[in-house]
Amino acid sequence: MASPSTYRLSCSIPGHEMDVRGLAAAVFPEGGFVSVSRDRSARVWAPNLSETRGYTEMHCMNGHTNFVSCVCIIAPNETYPRGLIATGGNDNIICVFSLDRPDPMFTLTGHKNTVCTLSAGKFGTLLSGSWDTTAKVWLSDKCMMTLQGHTAAVWAVVILPEQGLMLTGSADKTVKLWKAGRCERTYSGHEDCVRGLAVVSDVEFLSCSNDASIRRWMVTGECVQVYYSHTNYIYSLSVFPNGQDFVSTGEDRTVRIWKNGECAQTIRLPTQSVWCCCVLPNGDIAVGASDGIIRVFTEKDERVASAQDLQAFEDELSKATIDPKTGDLGDIKPEELPGREHLDEPGNRDGQTRLIKEGNNVEAYQWSMSEGRWMKIGDVVGGSSKDSSKRVMYEGKEYDFVFTIDVNEGGPSMKLPYNVADDPWLAAHNFLQKNDLNPMFLDQVANFIIENTKGHTLGPAPASAVDPFTGSGRYIPGAADERPGFGADPFTGAGRYIPGSGSTGTTPAGVADPFTGRNAYSSAALQKSVTNIYFPKMDGVFFEQANPTQIFAKLRELNGSAPEDHRLNDTVLSNLEKLLLSISDCKSPDQPTADQISILWRTSHWPEDIVFPVLDILRLAVRHPEVNAQLCGGTEGASLCNLLLGLMSPQGRPANQMLALRTFCNCFSGSHGRSLLLSQREAVLSRAADLRSVCNKNIHVALATLVLNYAGILHGRPSEIEAKAQCLSVASSALEVVQDKEAVFRLLVALGTTVAGDSTAKDLARSLGVNSQITKYAGVSDPAKVGECCRLVMDELQ
Numbered sequence: 201m202a203s204p205s206t207y208r209l210s211c212s213i214p215g216h217e218m219d220v221r222g223l224a225a226a227v228f229p230e231g232g233f234v235s236v237s238r239d240r241s242a243r244v245w246a247p248n249l250s251e252t253r254g255y256t257e258m259h260c261m262n263g264h265t266n267f268v269s270c271v272c273i274i275a276p277n278e279t280y281p282r283g284l285i286a287t288g289g290n291d292n293i294i295c296v297f298s299l300d301r302p303d304p305m306f307t308l309t310g311h312k313n314t315v316c317t318l319s320a321g322k323f324g325t326l327l328s329g330s331w332d333t334t335a336k337v338w339l340s341d342k343c344m345m346t347l348q349g350h351t352a353a354v355w356a357v358v359i360l361p362e363q364g365l366m367l368t369g370s371a372d373k374t375v376k377l378w379k380a381g382r383c384e385r386t387y388s389g390h391e392d393c394v395r396g397l398a399v400v401s402d403v404e405f406l407s408c409s410n411d412a413s414i415r416r417w418m419v420t421g422e423c424v425q426v427y428y429s430h431t432n433y434i435y436s437l438s439v440f441p442n443g444q445d446f447v448s449t450g451e452d453r454t455v456r457i458w459k460n461g462e463c464a465q466t467i468r469l470p471t472q473s474v475w476c477c478c479v480l481p482n483g484d485i486a487v488g489a490s491d492g493i494i495r496v497f498t499e500k501d502e503r504v505a506s507a508q509d510l511q512a513f514e515d516e517l518s519k520a521t522i523d524p525k526t527g528d529l530g531d532i533k534p535e536e537l538p539g540r541e542h543l544d545e546p547g548n549r550d551g552q553t554r555l556i557k558e559g560n561n562v563e564a565y566q567w568s569m570s571e572g573r574w575m576k577i578g579d580v581v582g583g584s585s586k587d588s589s590k591r592v593m594y595e596g597k598e599y600d601f602v603f604t605i606d607v608n609e610g611g612p613s614m615k616l617p618y619n620v621a622d623d624p625w626l627a628a629h630n631f632l633q634k635n636d637l638n639p640m641f642l643d644q645v646a647n648f649i650i651e652n653t654k655g656h657t658l659g660p661a662p663a664s665a666v667d668p669f670t671g672s673g674r675y676i677p678g679a680a681d682e683r684p685g686f687g688a689d690p691f692t693g694a695g696r697y698i699p700g701s702g703s704t705g706t707t708p709a710g711v712a713d714p715f716t717g718r719n720a721y722s723s724a725a726l727q728k729s730v731t732n733i734y735f736p737k738m739d740g741v742f743f744e745q746a747n748p749t750q751i752f753a754k755l756r757e758l759n760g761s762a763p764e765d766h767r768l769n770d771t772v773l774s775n776l777e778k779l780l781l782s783i784s785d786c787k788s789p790d791q792p793t794a795d796q797i798s799i800l801w802r803t804s805h806w807p808e809d810i811v812f813p814v815l816d817i818l819r820l821a822v823r824h825p826e827v828n829a830q831l832c833g834g835t836e837g838a839s840l841c842n843l844l845l846g847l848m849s850p851q852g853r854p855a856n857q858m859l860a861l862r863t864f865c866n867c868f869s870g871s872h873g874r875s876l877l878l879s880q881r882e883a884v885l886s887r888a889a890d891l892r893s894v895c896n897k898n899i900h901v902a903l904a905t906l907v908l909n910y911a912g913i914l915h916g917r918p919s920e921i922e923a924k925a926q927c928l929s930v931a932s933s934a935l936e937v938v939q940d941k942e943a944v945f946r947l948l949v950a951l952g953t954t955v956a957g958d959s960t961a962k963d964l965a966r967s968l969g970v971n972s973q974i975t976k977y978a979g980v981s982d983p984a985k986v987g988e989c990c991r992l993v994m995d996e997l998q
Contacts, residue, residue, distance in 0.1 A: 206550070206570040207457060207465060209505045209513050210484060210498040211254045215243060219623075220488025222271040223478040228282035228299060229258060233478060233486050235494055236268035242287050244299065245494070253503045255496070261297045263304040266290035267625070272318040274326065286326055288315030290625070290642070294328055294338070306341045313353075314629075314642070319366075321359035325967035327366055329354030331629065335368045337381065337925070339964050344925035345381040350374070352633065356397040358405065360419070363969025364932070367405060369394030371633070375407050377419065380968045381929035382889070389415055389423050398437035398446060408434035408448060414458075429456055429463035436476045440483070447485050449474035453522075454551075455487050455497070466551025467497060468566055468577045470513075470520040472621045490623070520578035522564055534562050543574045555580060592617075601653060605631075616645070624649040705741045705865065705905050714945070714985045715741055734989045735952030738912040740868040741905050746820055748784045752777050755813040766806055775799050780817050783824050792826050801831065804843060808853055815847070815859035819866055828870030837876040845883060850890045854899060857891055861902035864888075868909045881910065881923055889930045897940035904938070904946035907931050911953040924961045927954050932970055944977060945986045952993045962997060971997045 218238035226232040229246040232255070236242045244259040267290040274284040274296070284305070285297045294308035294315055313331035320326050326338040335347040335354050352371035359366050366378040371393040377385040392410035399405050400416065404424075408414045412434060414427040432451035439446045445459045451473055457465040473490035480486055484498045498504060505513070537557040547554070547567025554565050554574065562580040567573075592602040599617040616631045618624075628645035632638070705715065714734060755776065759768050768776070775796050782790040800821060803814045821827040831840050844860040846852075864884060867873030877884060888903050911927050914920050931947045931954070938944055951970060955962045965971070970993075977990040 207467060207485060207497040207499050208570065209510055210496040210503045211505055212509070212513065213245065213255055213494040213496070214492070215257055215494070216241070216492040218267075218492050219473070219475060219490045220492060220494055221267070221269050221475050222287075223476045223486050223488050223494070224271045224273050224285075225478050225480050225486075226283075226285075227273055227276055231481055232258065233480060234271050234273065234285055235486075235488060236271040236287050237488075237492065238267040239492070240264050240266065240268055240289075242268055242271060242285065242295075242297065244285075253496075253498075253505065255494075259299055259302070261285065261287070261295075261302050261304075263287075263295040263297070263307065264289040264291050264293070269314060269316045270318045272320045272326070274320045274324060275322070277324065286318050286320065288318050288328060288330075290314045292330070292332075294318070294326070296341075308338055308341060308343070310336055310343045310346075316353070316355055317357045319358045321366075321967055322363065323963045323967040325359065325964070327357045327359050329357040329368055333370070335366070335378075337366070339921070339960060339967065342921045342960070344922060344964050345929060347376075347378050347381065347383070349376055349383045349386075352393075353629070355393060355395050356407070358397040358399055360399055360405070361402045362419075363967065363972060365419070365969075367397050369397050369407055373409075375417070380932040381925065382933055385419075385421055387417055387421065387423070389426075395433065395435050396437045396448075398439050400439055400446075401443050406437050406439070406446060408437050408450075410434070412450070412452075414448060425461065427458060427461070427463070429466070430454065435474065438477045438479045438485070440479050447477050447479060449477045449487060453520075455485065456551075457485075464550070466566070468517060468551075469495065470516045470578070473623055514575055518576035518578065522578040522580045534560075537562060546572070547574065553577075601649075603649075603652070616649075618649055618653070620653060624653075705743045705862075705901070714989075732992055734985070734992060735949050736912070736915045736956040737908065737949055737953050738915050740865070740909045740912060741946070742823060742866050742869055743819060743862040743902070743905070744823065744866075746784055746816065748780050751813050751816050752780055755817075758810040758813065762806065762810060768803065772799055772803075776803065776817065779821065783817075783820050783827070792821065792824055794830070797821070797827055797830050800827075801836075808847070808856055811847075812853075812855045812859060815856060815863065819859055819863045822863060822866050822873060823869045825870055828867065829872045832867055832870065832872040832876045837872065838880075841876065841880045841884070845887050848887050848891060850894070854894060854896050857894065858896070858899045858902050861888060861891070861899065861906055865902060865905045865909055868913065874913055877910070878913065878923075882926065885910065885926050885930050889933055892930075892934040892937050897938075897943065900934070900938040900940050900943035901946065903934060904931075904943040904950065907934070908946050908950040908953065911950040915953050915956065918958055918960065921958075921960050921964070924954050924958070925964055928961070928965055928968060928970065932968060932973055935973060941980070941983060941986050944980075945983070945989060948974065948977065948986065948989045948993055952989065952996060955993070955996050966997055 216237035216239050220235050220237050222236040224234050226234050226244060231247045232245050234242060234244050242261040243257055245255040246258040248254040248256055268287050269290060270288045272286050274286055276283040280298060282299050286294055288294045292311050292313055292315060295304035296306055298305055311330040311332050315328050315330050317329040324339060327335060329335045331353040333350050333352060333354060335357050337344045347368060350368065350370040350372050354368050354370050356369035364379050367375060369375045373390050373392060373394065375387040375394055376383050390409040390411055394407050394409050396408040397405060403419045405417055406414055410433045412430045412432060414434060415423050416425040417423050430450045430452055434448055434450040436449050437446055448456050453468050453472055453474060455467040455474060455477060456463050469489055471489045471491035474487060476488040478486050484496050487495050534557055537555055540556055540558060542554060542556050543565060550569040552567040556563055564577050564580050565574040566577045568575050592599050594602045594615060594617045600620050601618045603616040605614045605616050614635050618627050624646045627649060628642050631645060632641060756773060776799060779792055779796040779800060782788045782792060800818060804818050806814055822831060830836065844863055847856040847860040867877055888906050891899055891903055907927055907930050914923050927950060931950045935947050955965050974990050974993060977986055978994060980987040
């Protein structure tokens with residue numbers, strides 16, 4: 201009788217016509233699973249009710265126009281109590297299926313190359329990875345955000361149990377941790393493409409690679425263990441319910457079961473590529489491979505296959521052809537191998553391999569601890585025999601074929617190495633990526649390989665073929681003393697002005713304004729009222745306070761020391777002074793002239809060390825309708841945006857960073873500015889988010905105000921979910937580092953405004969873990985508005 205810790209074949213499931221590339225345990229039917237294949241189909245398998253073993257095809261789904269590469273299950277909800285099935289394919293799309301129809305409910309488009317990995321999280325969140333080097337976060341039928349940072353194909357993705365944490369593994373040899381759409385950490389250690397990821401616990405995960413290793417990582421960044429046993433690419437991982445033991449599969453024809461940190465069992469299959477595996481709820485293991493067969497292995501005696509089926513599996517295994525260059529057999533010298541008598545001696549571990557010489561052939565055997573005998577696993581060909589002389593050497597390795605490819609007539613030729621045992625599409629992908637060629641040629645190159653290797657067995661002579669392409673005054677924001685007025689300038693000794701000091705931005709006056717303190721409100725009164733005075737906040741928050749006298753005094757002083765080619769004459773200075781006075785006094789009858797606006801624009805390009813008083817004038821000026829229209833409209837708007845984004849560089853000067861942020865905030869006061877900032881939203885918010893790590897509370901308040909103004913203009917626009925996703929991402933990332941309570945308050949209002957009245961945005965906020973992230977502010981009582989607003993946001997997300 202077999203040991204209870206030994207897995208044996210339970211059943212073999214034919215049905216797919218080509219490689220089985222992905223498997224996932226199903227929510228429904230109970231005990232079932234879903235498979236996807238290169239035959240362009242996805243199939244649901246249900247356990248046989250009349251037998252203790254075996255599965256029956258329950259449902260077949262079609263919707264892809266090319267190979268299906270991956271699958272995952274979206275958890276059940278009230279609308280879909282059986283859950284949904286998501287599949288990704290070489291047609292660059294994701295299909296989402298229900299269990300009551302064969303065609304997709306909807307498709308997700310946006311990736312520019314093969315979708316090769318999927319993972320589902322809470323609240324219907326879906327994470328996808330693609331050969332286009334990106335991962336995307338989806339909610340329902342919309343893309344919420346794109347994760348950019350890898351430099352090669354994203355082969356593996358997984359959503360961690362802690363809300364908001366996601367992992368991506370790439371052909372660039374790294375794993376990246378993402379939170380709320382931003383990269384938090386990069387894990388380096390693998391020496392080749394990362395092909396698979398699996399969650400161990402809230403704080404640990406596994407990765408596997410083409411370097412034939414598996415690594416166990418702490419989320420905090422430490423690699424705590426490296427596992428070696430596979431002898432070729434490792435494609436997939438699946439963790440047992442105990443959260444410690446796991447299964448792996450790879451290009452060495454094996455399934456390996458890992459227990460207590462060691463490879464406890466090796467199961468060889470009669471096919472080269474073992475693409476995927478998943479642990480089923482009953483502890484059995486489903487495995488998909490390149491022969492199109494799904495095999496289920498079990499450690500329960502009652503589910504082990506019949507003696508007849510076990511013998512058939514063993515016979516099939518014994519007839520397999522093994523290329524030692526893709527397995528663990530090493531360099532073989534047949535003349536030095538022992539004969540059959542070598543099998544009289546028992547093995548000392550499960551999966552141990554021995555080679556014997558049988559006549560002119562080399563046979564491979566594997567020791568089965570459960571059976572207490574050697575089992576033939578195939579005939580070995582292509583070793584260090586005369587066959588090897590027919591192989592072609594390329595970059596230090598031998599190949600069955602090395603094709604010469606000419607992409608352009610007269611251009612340099614490229615080499616495409618290939619072994620018969622290789623996957624044609626993987627070889628084609630690697631060739632295109634290595635030579636920086638358009639991935640649209642993938643099918644063309646793969647089909648070229650298939651066509652020109654038909655009928656060849658391992659170790660043929662290289663063939664000539666048709667080329668598939670050719671046919672042939674310094675102020676210090678955040679300083680301890682921020683009172684308006686004069687102080688000692690550390691550079692000139694003259695009085696200094698502090699731009700915007702004492703000002704955290706204003707809103708149109710109203711009753712109980714929590715931003716300005718005007719008509720101060722009572723928290724006790726708020727508690728008695730059912731009215732939420734905080735959000736949604738759709739009118740902008742602007743930075744309006746200024747001391748024109750001090751601003752112009754500093755401008756005149758710096759002009760005296762400005763480079764000759766930037767120095768302003770008295771006429772120009774006079775025009776700037778008139779402009780400053782007219783925009784600072786709302787009762788002034790004077791209107792900005794075109795000449796004054798032109799002077800302001802030219803002066804805003806002063807050197808970065810002296811430009812800050814000009815930026816303060818610009819910050820005030822864009823509130824005026826005439827200036828807003830001229831500087832934010834048309835091509836001038838793009839130029840203004842580029843100027844401010846350049847000043848907001850993380851390596852820039854804090855004063856310029858803050859004033860650029862405040863200028864963007866004030867641009868929202870006019871229709872031209874709002875249109876400009878909506879069109880430039882991705883770039884503006886991305887650059888603003890980079891400033892969250894700057895230790896300066898004035899910058900943090902300006903950053904929070906910018907996010908709030910974006911949230912306000914997006915409110916009531918359910919179609920702008922990707923823009924709202926960016927607001928949620930920037931706000932949540934900023935909340936992790938800001939300390940100033942006013943900045944925290946404005947970010948909370950931004951969150952509340954983003955999710956208010958938008959169920960999709962609420963679902964996304966929940967999936968990003970916003971609720972748990974802001975809990976710490978619920979008890980803040982000084983100022984009371986922080987705790988009150990936080991609790992209201994949390995109520996929205998219940």
